[in-house]
Amino acid sequence: MWILLVEDETRLAHSLKTGLEEEGYHVDLAEDGMEGETLALANAYDLLIVDWRLPRQDGKTLVERVRAAGRTMPILMLTALGDVEHRVAGLDAGADDYLPKPFKFEELLARLRALLRRPPLATQEHVLRRGPLEVDTRRRQATFQGTLLNLRPKEYALLEDFMRHPDEVISRTVMAERVWGDAFYVTDNVIDVTISGLRQKLAEAQPDLPETQAVRIETVRGVGYRLVVG
The missing domain is CATH 1.10.10.10 (Winged helix-like DNA-binding domain superfamily/Winged helix DNA-binding domain)
Structure with missing residues (x-):
């Protein structure tokens, strides 16, 4: 499975990338929203993990642009924002799930497994x-x-x-x-x-x-x- 991780907190980003790769995933890393959008539209990822607050372009806009381009891979949004309004806004933008920071790595893995259980697009x-x-x-x-x-x-x-x-x-x-x-x-x-x-x-x-x-x-x-x- 190929995952695109879009996260600008360097320590967290590299920790997640290492952990996911140890679990058997292939991970590309983007550290700002524009780079994330470019990679998401240029490659056939199985799943995106996108932080809400990103330099150059926020995560919500990235998700909207990816969905507008017809990409249907599952998207998990990471957010440090605690209020329901922002979480709902992320889901309405096209994210399939959200995970508030801070979180346990085991919970992230569980969310990924749930999202990846969807049938492949080719079979739909x-x-x-x-x-x-x-x-x-x-x-x-x-x-x-x-x-x-x-x-x-x-x-x-x-x-x-x-x-x-x-x-x-x-x-x-x-x-x-x-x-x-x-x-x-x-x-x-x-x-x-x-x-x-x-x-x-x-x-x-x-x-x-x-x-x-x-x-x-x-x-x-x-x-x-x-x-x-x-």
């Missing part, structure tokens, strides 16, 4: 379709009857997960693990806000259809949510 369907709804997993775009849905990164990731599990009732715990990469740190409120935003954008794409005929996210009380088509 490129375009997912359900009725008038279509998700392009390479471009990370969703369309309804050919019209692009303007989704935030986590709204898109949640919709893709629904499309991959048609008619399945998905619990918040499973959503947190699949979409955010962590069932412990992601609150129900964060998930519910993302569901609400996705529901609104689906509704806006089909304003003239009655609810019983529309593509919608249905609440199954006490269990979770499922995507319903018609």
Whole structure:
């Protein structure tokens, strides 16, 4: 597995690189956001580890640019910022998980293993379709009857997960693990806000259809949510 580590704290960066290589990973190191973006777009990494605070370009912007370029590898964001607002901002930018500093190296390894358990992109369907709804997993775009849905990164990731599990009732715990990469740190409120935003954008794409005929996210009380088509 090839990992790109983008971290400007020299001692931490080299300690992590050495530790990861001892665990059998191949690691490239970038010490600023611009260098990190260049490497991320030029190489086929299996995973990125990106610090939030970086010289020349912050980690959030790096993640946004990588996702905008169509790269779909898992991204773990490191942050010393303790408030929920910044952690949510990093996830919404396209990161799959975050790890607050300071952290134990064993926890970092566990997060990496969880993110890398995803099936390889080559084994996944490129375009997912359900009725008038279509998700392009390479471009990370969703369309309804050919019209692009303007989704935030986590709204898109949640919709893709629904499309991959048609008619399945998905619990918040499973959503947190699949979409955010962590069932412990992601609150129900964060998930519910993302569901609400996705529901609104689906509704806006089909304003003239009655609810019983529309593509919608249905609440199954006490269990979770499922995507319903018609």
